Amino acid sequence: MTEIEQAQQLSKTRRLATGLLFAMAALFVLSRLFQPRYPFLSFVSAFAEAAMVGALADWFAVTALFRSPLNLPIPHTAIIPRNKDRIGDSLSNFLEHNFITQEIIREELRPMDFAGAAASWLSKPENSQAVSRQIVRSVPSLLKLIEDDDVRHFMQSRLASALERTEIAPLLAELLSSLVARGHHRALFHHLIGMASAAMENNKPYIRWKIHESSPRWMPKAVDEKVYERLLEAIQSTLDEMRDDDSEWQTRFQRVADDFIAKLRTSPEYEKKIDAVLGDVLGHPLVRDYAVQVWHDIKAKLVADAASPESALAAKLEQAVGAFGTELLGDQKVQKKLNQWIRIFATETIVGRRQDIADLVARVIRKWDAETMSRKLELHVGRDLQYIRINGTIVGGLVGLILHAVTLLLWQSGA
Known part of the structure; x- marks a missing residue:
């Protein structure tokens, strides 16, 4: 998904969450205006009031992650921009020690049939021909390097x-x-x-x-x-x-x-x-x-x-590549050994370089400015955070409704 598509989805979800907040505000005003005439609207008023509180609280919490709400210098807001480098280092460390490990990489590579896939691909005439032609086309360039x-x-x-x-x-x-x-x-x-x-x-x-x-x-x-x-x-x-x-x-x-x-x-x-x-x-x-x-x-x-279109070298190479793919496709024992070697090699290579891979994450994040960092993270997780605002509105309203009902029950029992 492109950043434009992510931005469109985020804007749509944000409008929904904000619209729900305004709807609760309008419902609160209307219910309070007509409550003297219709007492049962007290429940609607309690629901709308608590929903507004929940929506505003979650809006503040979500906004404080990426910027200062209403641009006010409130402490412990704009958390991501102010802690960009520390977040990058934490992500790098988390990636290094929780994802790029021997156990995880080996387990992820275990079901992959590298040799079988390569053999099946090479055994097809059009693929072996494409490989051989590409190799032959590179011969003149390689020879030019050697005077x-x-x-x-x-x-x-x-x-x-x-x-x-x-x-x-x-x-x-x-x-x-x-x-x-x-x-x-x-x-x-x-x-x-x-x-x-x-x-x-x-x-x-x-x-x-x-x-x-x-x-x-x-x-x-x-x-x-x-x-x-x-x-x-x-x-x-x-x-x-x-x-x-x-x-x-x-x-x-x-x-x-x-x-x-x-x-x-x-x-x-x-x-x-x-x-x-x-x-x-x-x-x-x-x-x-x-x-x-x-x-x-x-x-x-x-x-x-x-x-030459009738290259003898390409024909010989195509025949050899195709024969190799066919032979390998029919030899499960060799495939198993090749897969094992590839898994061991890939695991040792990746894990041996895990610090460099993790450091790459930290270095890239350090190069970003605070605004870029906030924008990228918000595009990726902001849509889900807007649903927190929606859920906060609904859950807050339900909690307010329950508290209002409990209050009425206690009042009536006391009377």
Whole structure:
């Protein structure tokens, strides 16, 4: 509801309460004028008189909250304007300790299905398309923030500096150790043997030609052919032997790998060699220029794709977002975990910042002038306070009527 609507409702209710006061005043005057002729009007007069008293008392009380009644300097009036800052501090403290608490926030967030709502929304094609298109449209703006000079500067200084502070050899040792532990080194060994066997098979004519070329001219061709066949058989037999998991070749390869990993972990010399190689590679102008050129090509392709109505990136992203929403929608277990994580995160964040949130209330109220403070509060609660005036008028009249009746009864019993 806007402030204009609140002001209209407040004015309407205030006119009703004030009109009721004037009506009681008119009723009081009329009943007193005709009471000598119609004695029963004493009850009406008593009701109207007490109603006026109640209405005036409540009018004074309600008005005193926001301003001095009739602009008279009466003590303890204009309570809100005179105590604006204190009220702001009290509201801030009340909000902090009675609303922004672990128990309340957690309980309020408990029934909310954040993950389910997000999954249901993302699973709809029009929504996943809207999300993907919005992300893709933001790509050119993000890329414009990163100039080519920034990339070049990063390659020249930041990356090199980061590598200088990082010990590469131990990291490489851990990586190789993990690969060896999973047996990937054996797969590499077999792959190398396979490459050697394929190379020999594909180059048999060349090997035969080299043997014939290197043999003396007086050597018979049959002898060269025999040497060629024996050589191939020996090589193939060796390769087959190397493929055996229990062969001495694989044991040696295992020892070489373990020794290399141990030296990477402990040898400063290996660290220096690796640093020198990386420094030479990354510091070389060709590498830096190539990296910048690659970045420039990637950026150009991304910008062109983002501008295209048939964006491949948007299509892939739309498919991924939709699939994610659909998968999440069907996985209650993951939804439960996500909801729990979101609730914990939101609760900790809100409660951790509750003093800042509460202080915001106090700061805003301090910035308001007294008139603004009174007007805003009156717009929000003034309509209900006007009903207090109406109720005071009616209740006051009923109390006056009862007292008048009791007085008559006591008078008659005494007579």
